[in-house]
Amino acid sequence: MGSAVDGDPFAAPAASLFLVPDTRHFSEIIEPTIMLIHKSGDWNADLEQRRRVIHGFAWISGDKRLCDYGPADAQLFAKTLRDLPVDFRWGTATEGAMSRPLADVLAEIEAMPAKTPRGDRTFNRDLTIMARFSRELAKTAWRPKFGKDLIVDFNAFTTSIKAIPGETDRMPWTEEQLVCAFSSPIYTGGGGCKRRLKNDPQGNVWQDAAYWVPLLLAYTFMSREEACGLECVEVIFDVSTPFLLVKANMTKSKDGVTAAGLKRPSRYRVIPLHPELLRLGFEDYVAAIEAEGHKMLFPELYRGDLAKRGGVRFYATCGRYLLDHVDRITPLLRTASGKRADLHSMRTSGGSALEDLRAKQIHVDDIMGHARKGTGPRNYSKAWFAKGGAAILEKRLVLMCEATPNVTAHLARAPLALLPLEERSRTGSSVGCASRKKV
Incomplete structure (x- = not known):
């Protein structure tokens, strides 16, 4: 009788625990x-x-x-x-x-x-x-x-995770810290490639992911990957309440064949655009990117490496430097273990603001992209269809504007200015900062 060693791939070992022993590695x-x-x-x-x-x-x-x-x-x-x-x-x-x-x-x-x-x-x-x-x-x-x-x-x-009263695994941004971020030279005028966080006499304000992604995180409560992976067609302006659509798309595809980018089905959602995004020129930026022939809203984050997540590149080329800039001026909050607030913490700030507003949980879930809980909210709450999407978007916008402090009121709308694609969203560190790659 042959053995597995002799070449029979399904020959049974003496003490196999399995019904049909398989000798493949x-x-x-x-x-x-x-x-x-x-x-x-x-x-x-x-x-x-x-x-x-x-x-x-x-x-x-x-x-x-x-x-x-x-x-x-x-x-x-x-x-x-x-x-x-x-x-x-x-x-x-x-x-x-x-x-x-x-x-x-x-x-x-x-x-x-x-x-x-x-x-x-x-x-x-x-x-x-x-x-x-x-x-x-x-x-x-x-x-x-x-x-x-x-x-x-x-x-x-697996281990049971015991919540410790008074502790959290992620801290939010405060209003002061958000204002500090949007008062950096990226938004008030800095240098060019790798000098965006350093003051410059010419005071250039360049528009790209380094400029718009933090604004989107602060005013729409998206995750970093969702914001970085947006496509131009997913931002709609010619309606009564301009909005963006968070959905699976080819920009976030991992194999170049299947649309991807939704962490779970509930993350598919429609988010109204905050008036500050419109005032600062978001529509002009989107139009300019489309005019260049791009489908991706932030093409520099995927340039030459479609398999790499755009959010990872965003963090590496500009996000971590913005964190260090703010942390030096207005120290970011830290958990008990010492982990400081990060880019995803802007989403935490949005959820915290909605909580403070005492908005209905179903509205919070729909804005944040969380799964609805309970038979009624899941199966019988269909206001989007009964009242129309325009009415629901208007209501969501009112809630978000009431909850979110205006952290960019001090900014003037800058003329649209784009760096060459290979130089976009590469800010470099600010004066006196040595960014930590892991925070």
């Missing part, structure tokens, strides 16, 4: 299994992070034959995640940490003088990704020989 089935989950609708097109986690498990577990896995492998993965610091860089199978023996990498980490552990939410996120992957494999290669319980159960090792 774990790494061989990663990509087809990811595609099965994606096609099922459970995972959207943003697979980069999930793919990294799954390859990380293959590395940590030793990329064994599928039939050789068991409960201890999920436990090992959880324990190793706890040992890896928050700023650990995984690399790939050909370069970086995952191209080297796990024991050597862990020994180097153990010798590090100071390590910041990864948070419980990040820890649980990675285990949840692997749990979904394990459930897919449990239909075939990891189908249990007896019973229905998962053999490789990652959910068994």
